[in-house]
Amino acid sequence: xxxxxxxxxxxxxxxxxxxxxxxxxxxxxxxxxxxxxxxxxxxxxxxxxxxxxxxxxxxxxxxxxxxxxxxxxxxxxxxxxxxxxxxxxxxxxxxxxxxxxxxxxxxxxxxxxxxxxxxxxxxxxxxxxxxxxxxxxxxxxxxxxxxxxxxxxxxxxxxxxxxxxxxxxxxxxx
Amino acid sequence: xxxxxxxxxxxxxxxxxxxxxxxxxxxxxxxxxxxxxxxxxxxxxxxxxxxxxxxxxxxxxxxxxxxxxxxxxxxxxxxxxxxxxxxxxxxxxxxxxxxxxxxxxxxxxxxxxxxxxxxxxxxxxxxxxxxxxxxxxxxxxxxxxxxxxxxxxxxxxxxxxxxxxxxxxxxxxxxxxxxxxxxxxxxxxxxxxxxxxxxxxxxxxxxxxxxxxxxxxxxxxxxxxxxxxxxxxxxxxxxxxxxxxxxxxxxxxxxxxxxxxxxxxxxxxxxxxxxxxxxxxxxxxxxxxxxxxxxxxxxxxxxxxxx
Numbered sequence: 001x002x003x004x005x006x007x008x009x010x011x012x013x014x015x016x017x018x019x020x021x022x023x024x025x026x027x028x029x030x031x032x033x034x035x036x037x038x039x040x041x042x043x044x045x046x047x048x049x050x051x052x053x054x055x056x057x058x059x060x061x062x063x064x065x066x067x068x069x070x071x072x073x074x075x076x077x078x079x080x081x082x083x084x085x086x087x088x089x090x091x092x093x094x095x096x097x098x099x100x101x102x103x104x105x106x107x108x109x110x111x112x113x114x115x116x117x118x119x120x121x122x123x124x125x126x127x128x129x130x131x132x133x134x135x136x137x138x139x140x141x142x143x144x145x146x147x148x149x150x151x152x153x154x155x156x157x158x159x160x161x162x163x164x165x166x167x168x169x170x171x172x173x174x
Numbered sequence: 175x176x177x178x179x180x181x182x183x184x185x186x187x188x189x190x191x192x193x194x195x196x197x198x199x200x201x202x203x204x205x206x207x208x209x210x211x212x213x214x215x216x217x218x219x220x221x222x223x224x225x226x227x228x229x230x231x232x233x234x235x236x237x238x239x240x241x242x243x244x245x246x247x248x249x250x251x252x253x254x255x256x257x258x259x260x261x262x263x264x265x266x267x268x269x270x271x272x273x274x275x276x277x278x279x280x281x282x283x284x285x286x287x288x289x290x291x292x293x294x295x296x297x298x299x300x301x302x303x304x305x306x307x308x309x310x311x312x313x314x315x316x317x318x319x320x321x322x323x324x325x326x327x328x329x330x331x332x333x334x335x336x337x338x339x340x341x342x343x344x345x346x347x348x349x350x351x352x353x354x355x356x357x358x359x360x361x362x363x364x365x366x367x368x369x370x371x372x373x374x375x376x377x378x379x380x381x382x383x384x385x386x387x388x389x390x391x392x393x394x395x396x397x398x399x400x401x402x403x404x405x406x407x408x409x410x411x412x413x414x415x416x417x418x419x420x421x422x423x424x425x426x427x428x429x430x431x432x433x434x435x436x437x438x439x440x441x442x443x444x445x446x447x448x449x450x451x452x453x454x455x456x457x458x459x460x461x462x463x464x465x466x467x468x469x470x471x472x473x474x475x476x477x478x479x480x481x
Contacts, residue, residue: 061202064214064474074176075478077195078202078471114211 001143001166003158006126009142010039013124014046016140021091024051026119028090030058032108033079035097038157039126043095058083060094065107081111088116093139097155099125102136127166129153177475181293181300184309185350193355196471197319203470206243207463217246217477223276224250225268226303227283232438232462233303233312237280240469246277246477264288265295272296278476281305299476307341313437314347316468318355320461321392324433328355332429334386335359335377336418337396337445338367338407344437345396349375362386363418366407383418387427394435395420398445411444421447425455433457 001009021027024047031040037059044057061079069075094108109121124140129147145168147153152169156162175195185193206214222241224234234250241248251271262270268279278299281289286306293300304310321331333352339345339361352359353376361372362380372379380386387393398414408414420434434446434456442448451458 064202064206064216069216069478070219072478074178075475077176078199078474080202080205082205110215114214115209 001127001145003164005143006164006166009126010042011046013140013142014043014050017043017093017122017124018047018051020122020139024053024055026090027093028056028058028085028087029093029095030060030083030087030108030112032094032096032104033059033061034160035126035155035157036060036095038159039097039124040095041159043093043124056085056090058085058087060108060111062104062107062111065111067103067107081115083115086116087112087118089119091120091122092118093122093124095124097126098153099123099128099136099138099141100131100153102132102134105136106134126155127153177478180476181289181302182311182472182476183289183293183300183302185311185314185347185354186309188351188354190354190356193315193318193351196315196468196475197322199475200315200319200464200468200471203240203243203474204464204467206470207467212243213245214243215245216474217241217244220244220246220277220477221275222246222248222278222280222473223271223298224248224280224303225271225282226250226252227264227281227288228304230282230303232465233282236462236465237301237303237312237469237473239466240473241278243466244470244473246473264292268292268296268298272298278473301472301476304343306343307346308343309347309350310343310437311347311351312465312469312472313344314351315472316461316465317348317394317435317437318351319464319468320435320457321433323460323464324457326391326433328352328357331357331392332390333357333359333392333394334362334380334390334428335394335396336362336383336386336420338399339363339372339396340367340369341399342396345394346375348394349377353377360386360390364408364414383420383424384427387424390428390432392433392435393420393425393428394437395440395445397437397439398441400441400444415444419443419445419447420450422449422453425450425453431455435461438462 029040031037059082061081122139125138126142128141128144238248280301280303282303286308288305289302335345359377361377436458
C-alpha cells in the first residue's frame with residue numbers, strides 16, 4: 001500500500017464514519033498509540049474538511065491492559081493516555097493501524113471502558129491482516145491484506161519522518 | 175531503554191537515564207490517579223507485602239494505594255503485631271512472607287543495609303522504603319518528579335537541603351538523585367548535623383541558612399527529629415528554629431518562585447513556619463500525591479523482572 005492508497009482509504013473511511021453515524025453528533029475518535037494516533041489526526045482533519053466540525057480526539061496507551069504483562073521479562077515502556085473529554089454516552093471510534101489477533105483491541109476496549117461508559121464503540125483500521133484470536137471485527141477497514149502468521153505488517157507514517165506506506169516483511173525481509 | 179533492575183535498594187547505583195525512565199513511567203500513573211476509576215489491571219495476580227519495622231503512615235499508605243491501583247493484592251505486616259516480637263529474624267520473617275508467594279516486598283527497617291540483606295536472601299523483588307540513615311529512594315524519586323512537574327529543569331538547578339542531613343536517609347537519596355540529573359546541591363545546617371565527608375557526595379556545605387538559601391530554586395526542609403534531642407546536636411529546639419527554621423522572610427532570599435518541599439511529617443513552627451508550609455510556594459501536598467504515581471511506576475517496572 002503506497003501513500004496514495006493510504007490517503008484514499010482514509011478519505012473513504014472518513015465518509016463511512018459520517019454516513020454510519022449520520023454526522024458528527026456525540027462522535028469522538030480515539031487512537032491507539034502510536035500508529036492509531038497518527039491515523040486519528042488524519043481522519044479528524046478529513047471529517048473537518050467534509051463537515052466543518054472538529055470532533056474530539058483522544059490518545060490511548062493500552063500497555064497496562066495487555067494480557068501478556070505477567071509473562072514478560074521486561075515491562076514495556078509506558079506512554080500516557082490522553083482522553084481530554086468525557087466519553088460517557090459518546091459514540092467512540094477506536095482507530096488502529098493494523099488489525100491482527102484482536103488482543104490489542106480487547107485491551108483498548110477495557111482501557112476505554114475504565115474511563116467511562118460510551119454509548120457505542122466502533123473500530124477503524126487501515127489494514128486487516130486476518131488471524132484473529134478473539135471474536136473481534138472492524139467496523140471500517142482501509143484494506144484487507146491476507147497474510148501468513150510468520151509475516152510482519154508494518155505501517156510507516158510521514159509524522160515519524162518516513163514515507164507513508166504499508167510494508168509486509170517475509171520472515172524478516174521485505 | 176528498559177529497566178533491568180530486580181530490586182530498588184538505593185539511588186546510588188541508578189543512572190540518570192534510569193531515573194528519568196522512572197519519572198516518565200510515573201507520568202502514565204499520574205493520569206490513572208486522576209481518573210474516576212483509579213485502577214488499572216497491570217499487576218493483577220501479583221502480591222505486594224509492606225514489611226514495616228518502623229512506624230510510618232505516609233509511605234506505607236502510599237505503597238498500599240499504589241499496589242491496589244495496579245490491581246495487585248497488598249498486605250501490611252508490622253512487627254508490633256507479629257512474630258517479630260517473639261524473636262524471629264528479619265530473614266526468617268521475610269522467608270515466611272515469601273512462602274506465601276509474595277512477588278514484591280517493600281521494606282522499612284531501622285538498620286542501614288537491611289533491604290540489601292533481604293534482597294540477597296529472598297527470590298521476591300525488594301523495594302527499600304527507608305533503611306536507617308542510609309537511603310529512602312522512592313522519596314527522592316517523588317521529590318524529583320514533583321520538581322519536574324513544576325516545570326523546573328534539573329540541569330543547573332540549585333537545591334538547598336536544610337536540616338539534620340547526617341541522620342536523614344531522605345537527604346542522602348536526594349543528594350545522589352539530584353547530582354546524577356545535573357542539579358547543584360547545597361546542604362545547610364549546623365556542623366553537628368553534617369556527616370563527615372558530605373562533600374564527597376557532591377554537595378556543598380553551608381552553616382548559615384541565609385547564605386545557603388541565597389539564589390536557590392528549590393528548598394528541601396528536613397524534619398527535625400525531635401526524638402534525637404537527647405544527642406546534643408543542638409542546644410534547644412527554640413535555638414534551632416531561630417537559626418535554621420524557614421520563615422516567610424528568609425524565603426525571600428531564594429529565587430522568586432522557589433519551591434518549598436518537605437518529606438513530612440512537618441513540625442510546624444520548628445523547621446518550617448506555618449505560613450510557609452501553607453503558602454503558594456509549598457509543594458508539600460503535591461509530593462504526597464505524586465508519591466502514589468511514582469510508586470506505581472516503580473512497582474510496574476520491577477514486576478517485569480521477576481520471572
